[in-house]
Amino acid sequence: MATIWHNPAEFRQAVRQRRFTVPTAGQCPGYTQGNLAVLPHKYADAFLRFARLNLKSCPVIGMTEPGNSKVPELGDVDIKTDFPSYYVFHDGKRVAEVENLHDVWRDDLVGFVIGCSYSFEDALLDAGIPIRHIEQGTNVPMYITNIANGRAGDFAGNMVVSMRPMTPAQAIRAVQVTSRFPDVHGAPVHLGDPALIGISDIDAPDFGGRSLINSGEIPVFWACGVTPQEAIRSAGLPFAITHAPGHMVVTDIRNSHLAAF
Amino acid sequence: MATIWHNPAEFRQAVRQRRFTVPTAGQCPGYTQGNLAVLPHKYADAFLRFARLNLKSCPVIGMTEPGNSKVPELGDVDIKTDFPSYYVFHDGKRVAEVENLHDVWRDDLVGFVIGCSYSFEDALLDAGIPIRHIEQGTNVPMYITNIANGRAGDFAGNMVVSMRPMTPAQAIRAVQVTSRFPDVHGAPVHLGDPALIGISDIDAPDFGGRSLINSGEIPVFWACGVTPQEAIRSAGLPFAITHAPGHMVVTDIRNSHLAAF
Numbered sequence: 001m002a003t004i005w006h007n008p009a010e011f012r013q014a015v016r017q018r019r020f021t022v023p024t025a026g027q028c029p030g031y032t033q034g035n036l037a038v039l040p041h042k043y044a045d046a047f048l049r050f051a052r053l054n055l056k057s058c059p060v061i062g063m064t065e066p067g068n069s070k071v072p073e074l075g076d077v078d079i080k081t082d083f084p085s086y087y088v089f090h091d092g093k094r095v096a097e098v099e100n101l102h103d104v105w106r107d108d109l110v111g112f113v114i115g116c117s118y119s120f121e122d123a124l125l126d127a128g129i130p131i132r133h134i135e136q137g138t139n140v141p142m143y144i145t146n147i148a149n150g151r152a153g154d155f156a157g158n159m160v161v162s163m164r165p166m167t168p169a170q171a172i173r174a175v176q177v178t179s180r181f182p183d184v185h186g187a188p189v190h191l192g193d194p195a196l197i198g199i200s201d202i203d204a205p206d207f208g209g210r211s212l213i214n215s216g217e218i219p220v221f222w223a224c225g226v227t228p229q230e231a232i233r234s235a236g237l238p239f240a241i242t243h244a245p246g247h248m249v250v251t252d253i254r255n256s257h258l259a260a261f
Numbered sequence: 262m263a264t265i266w267h268n269p270a271e272f273r274q275a276v277r278q279r280r281f282t283v284p285t286a287g288q289c290p291g292y293t294q295g296n297l298a299v300l301p302h303k304y305a306d307a308f309l310r311f312a313r314l315n316l317k318s319c320p321v322i323g324m325t326e327p328g329n330s331k332v333p334e335l336g337d338v339d340i341k342t343d344f345p346s347y348y349v350f351h352d353g354k355r356v357a358e359v360e361n362l363h364d365v366w367r368d369d370l371v372g373f374v375i376g377c378s379y380s381f382e383d384a385l386l387d388a389g390i391p392i393r394h395i396e397q398g399t400n401v402p403m404y405i406t407n408i409a410n411g412r413a414g415d416f417a418g419n420m421v422v423s424m425r426p427m428t429p430a431q432a433i434r435a436v437q438v439t440s441r442f443p444d445v446h447g448a449p450v451h452l453g454d455p456a457l458i459g460i461s462d463i464d465a466p467d468f469g470g471r472s473l474i475n476s477g478e479i480p481v482f483w484a485c486g487v488t489p490q491e492a493i494r495s496a497g498l499p500f501a502i503t504h505a506p507g508h509m510v511v512t513d514i515r516n517s518h519l520a521a522f
Contacts, residue, residue, distance in 0.1 A: 167457075168452045168454070168457065169450065171452065172448055172451075172452065175448075176436060176448060179437050189430065189433070190429050191432065191453075192429050192479050193477075193479075196428075196429065216454075218453050218454075
């Protein structure tokens with residue numbers, strides 16, 4: 001797996017310079033990672049309402065002024081360059097995967113940075129809970145569920161979840177650990193039988209890689225920041241940008257700063 | 262099911278006068294219920310060490326002076342009379358079930374009142390989580406597991422757990438709710454597959470009644486105050502008393518007073 005970086009500013013420099021180009025799971029332990037949604041300004045209000053209605057999957061931790069790509073509340077963060085990979089959508093269809101936003105930027109764009117489940121993974125590791133997809137060096141498995149999102153404007157769709165296999169005792173501890181972090185998806189939304197939330201094949205995630213589930217383990221599911229991405233895609237906006245799944249920005253915010261208690 | 266009482270002092274009067282004789286689940290919502298272990302003084306030190314080693318199953322919330330049956334820190338509680346039913350053991354064998362301890366009391370006895378999972382049930386109900394055995398009007402199902410207790414002196418044996426069926430989402434909420442109450446068994450110790458903790462037939466509890474598990478529900482298991490009872494029985498003490506499973510004392514302590522946060 002990739003080298004582990006520890007300093008968010010240095011890590012973002014590495015991303016900008018294309019010295020780091022892969023999924024960001026496990027990078028800069030202790031620092032909050034963020035998902036990205038970039039929309040034309042005219043859709044931003046409805047999207048903020050969507051985020052408020054769907055807090056567990058869409059916790060907004062930073063946003064830009066229209067046309068400005070900086071998010072100073074998260075550090076020296078530039079959404080044009082600080083994610084390793086981006087998707088560009090026209091009319092709800094993905095038309096490109098790009099390394100930065102220099103060529104596609106527009107002055108009417110607003111960027112939203114959304115709390116990410118990767119951020120609580122070092123709290124899980126601190127609690128002695130191993131994380132399969134980090135062990136495997138793969139991207140976290142993600143699934144589109146049958147759990148309907150709250151609707152706002154054209155934004156609706158179903159919740160996307162990330163999954164981590166663990167023993168029942170680890171799952172109980174994981175509920176305790178992640179409950180402390182409501183701004184990075186908080187407690188799990190489901191555990192055990194995947195069919196109960198509309199997942200027909202746990203070994204065939206909609207995004208990310210497969211995580212091996214060992215005997216005696218259960219899958220544990222958290223609301224995922226890909227949810228608003230899917231809502232944006234489904235809304236069929238003329239233009240939108242997201243990060244590529246698993247390819248987050250690392251902010252200067254320490255996860256401990258996000259702990260509710 | 263039985264009438265619900267609300268005042269602990271009045272409820273204990275009813276128990277003393279044999280106007281209440283059945284399991285105490287759901288009684289005096291908001292007030293802490295306790296299990297009972299009564300031992301000759303010479304075994305009390307080892308039992309306290311056992312309790313310390315096995316905090317989740319054996320949280321001592323009150324104890325008597327040798328020969329004295331009152332527990333003033335829990336209210337006007339008399340362990341001779343305030344449990345609806347008792348078991349008496351000679352040499353580890355149950356020799357009697359009695360209504361009070363008047364005829365079996367001895368001046369060398371020490372009583373321990375131990376936090377009870379019934380006490381967190383009203384917190385679960387407050388959180389909107391239904392409790393099957395209260396709905397059914399049956400005693401909570403309890404099982405002897407393959408989880409070994411820490412040993413102290415002659416006290417050892419395996420953990421006994423109580424079980425409540427719920428949906429996965431309710432189980433996640435239940436972990437959050439019960440984590441706040443470490444003195445009444447705290448978070449679950451297991452959820453899902455009963456075989457993983459040595460339970461071969463979920464429909465055949467070792468104590469209490471069967472709880473129906475509906476489609477889409479999983480069993481959730483908490484450490485149970487019957488654990489020290491079983492340890493006492495297995496230790497084969499010449500003389501010991503416990504409450505009969507499910508027949509607790511209701512104390513004057515509010516559960517909210519036991520909340521850790």
